[in-house]
Amino acid sequence: MLTILGRTPASRRGFCDDVSRRHFLTIGGMALGGISLAQSLQAESASSAERSHKAIINIYLPGGPPHLDMWDPKPEAPAEVRGEFAAIETNVPGVFVSELFPRMAAMMDKFVFVRSLADSDGAHDAYQCMTGRRKGSRQPPGGWPSGGAWVSKSEGQVTPAIPANVALMYQTGNRTWGEPGDGGFLGVAHAPFNLLGREARSKPDNMVLQGVTLDKLRDRTRLMQSLDRYRRDADQQGQMESLDIYAQQAMGILTTSRLVDALDLSKEDPRVVARYGSSSEAFQRDGAPPMVENLCLARRLVEAGARFVSLNFSRWDWHGSDGMNFPKCREECPRLDQGLAALVSDLHDRGLERDVSIVVWGEFGRTPKINGQNSRDHWPQANTAVLAGGGMRTGQVIGATNRYGEQPQNRPVTFQEVFATLYKCAGIDAQNTRVFDLSGVPQYLVDPGNEPLRELV
Numbered sequence: 001m002l003t004i005l006g007r008t009p010a011s012r013r014g015f016c017d018d019v020s021r022r023h024f025l026t027i028g029g030m031a032l033g034g035i036s037l038a039q040s041l042q043a044e045s046a047s048s049a050e051r052s053h054k055a056i057i058n059i060y061l062p063g064g065p066p067h068l069d070m071w072d073p074k075p076e077a078p079a080e081v082r083g084e085f086a087a088i089e090t091n092v093p094g095v096f097v098s099e100l101f102p103r104m105a106a107m108m109d110k111f112v113f114v115r116s117l118a119d120s121d122g123a124h125d126a127y128q129c130m131t132g133r134r135k136g137s138r139q140p141p142g143g144w145p146s147g148g149a150w151v152s153k154s155e156g157q158v159t160p161a162i163p164a165n166v167a168l169m170y171q172t173g174n175r176t177w178g179e180p181g182d183g184g185f186l187g188v189a190h191a192p193f194n195l196l197g198r199e200a201r202s203k204p205d206n207m208v209l210q211g212v213t214l215d216k217l218r219d220r221t222r223l224m225q226s227l228d229r230y231r232r233d234a235d236q237q238g239q240m241e242s243l244d245i246y247a248q249q250a251m252g253i254l255t256t257s258r259l260v261d262a263l264d265l266s267k268e269d270p271r272v273v274a275r276y277g278s279s280s281e282a283f284q285r286d287g288a289p290p291m292v293e294n295l296c297l298a299r300r301l302v303e304a305g306a307r308f309v310s311l312n313f314s315r316w317d318w319h320g321s322d323g324m325n326f327p328k329c330r331e332e333c334p335r336l337d338q339g340l341a342a343l344v345s346d347l348h349d350r351g352l353e354r355d356v357s358i359v360v361w362g363e364f365g366r367t368p369k370i371n372g373q374n375s376r377d378h379w380p381q382a383n384t385a386v387l388a389g390g391g392m393r394t395g396q397v398i399g400a401t402n403r404y405g406e407q408p409q410n411r412p413v414t415f416q417e418v419f420a421t422l423y424k425c426a427g428i429d430a431q432n433t434r435v436f437d438l439s440g441v442p443q444y445l446v447d448p449g450n451e452p453l454r455e456l457v
Helices: 037-047 102-106 127-131 147-155 214-218 220-236 245-255 258-262 270-275 293-304 325-349 415-425
Strands: 055-060 087-089 096-098 111-117 165-168 308-312 356-361 383-389 396-398 408-410 434-436 442-444
Touching (some): 055 127, 055 147, 087 102, 102 325, 111 408, 111 415, 127 147, 147 165, 147 308, 147 415, 165 293, 258 293, 270 293, 270 325, 293 308, 293 325, 325 356, 356 415, 383 415
Parallel strands (some): 055 356, 111 396, 165 308
Antiparallel strands (some): 087 096, 111 383, 434 442
């Protein structure tokens, strides 16, 4: 949770809608663990040199999307395996997808399907999609950093007004589906700066930042008047000299409109927003709401200066007694199809297709054989990831599962190999970049043997 402004007791009220000076300069909660923004900026100061602005958008589908009903169809398999959906041709000869993804099919040349993701952990958890590592694997002191934390540490901030590592992760009923990872041994300065909370809104520009709406933050006059009063009071008391450069930068973040503007879809061309389709504010049981507008917000955050944006989209766990796999696919897949097609088109229209990488995945795949409730159960043996942008050689499929989609038949790929590819696209040498953990042991972004996918970069 991002805390920009917070309520204080009446006896300690200060300024700007009863916000204390101390709370005004503090960002805490789930995202940064209570660290002051000044401390965060101080940790980032070593990365102040200008760098090219590469970025990654990590789209997590909580619950385990059914790979056979989406991006790895098996039209020649028996009915109890192939399911209810036909396979359709794409604009890349020989590549087929589910009929529920016609927009992606029409622009398959701009996507990559990794159909042989082989090392899914098997747990209902975002951890592997956020770090690349199994949650039960051996951890260094402080824990493994999320992918965004590695990027933040390696590349720093593009601008002090926008954190390098940003999340649009809803807090979900199943807690593990709403966790964007953390800074691990890299520290809270590089932890995801999560902009969402417990509630969905009908529009993303109505998001609440720890109780303060964007409408309040847009009131630049009141905010600046309050800050001016604070500065005058501090000057009179001789306190301003004690504020170091990092605290002043913290004030700058809180008073600039850059982050607020990035989150304000009313500033986007309405025709562009409409291309993404309509969202639902309703949480999908214990998962996230299907807010396709967040895909547009992710692009806007990247343009504003974010280097890594994580988000969770809807809920994909449909295998119980309700037998909802196929009805829910008909509901959720077209929405995702439209949103992803719009996002990738946006990147190309803006000339960002070489600078911004996209990955879309869930924690595991689904059983090839349909169960007694006309649904598919958990299946970590096979999984699919979708990639786009980043200057990758798109328009191809990496790996394949066997005829029933049970397991990789060739070119098995690991989560860490996908992360290594994303890092490479972001200009980071994952194999040779090392950081010492809290015990002084050198650690790398990926484990030895996990190299970028040679077919793509």
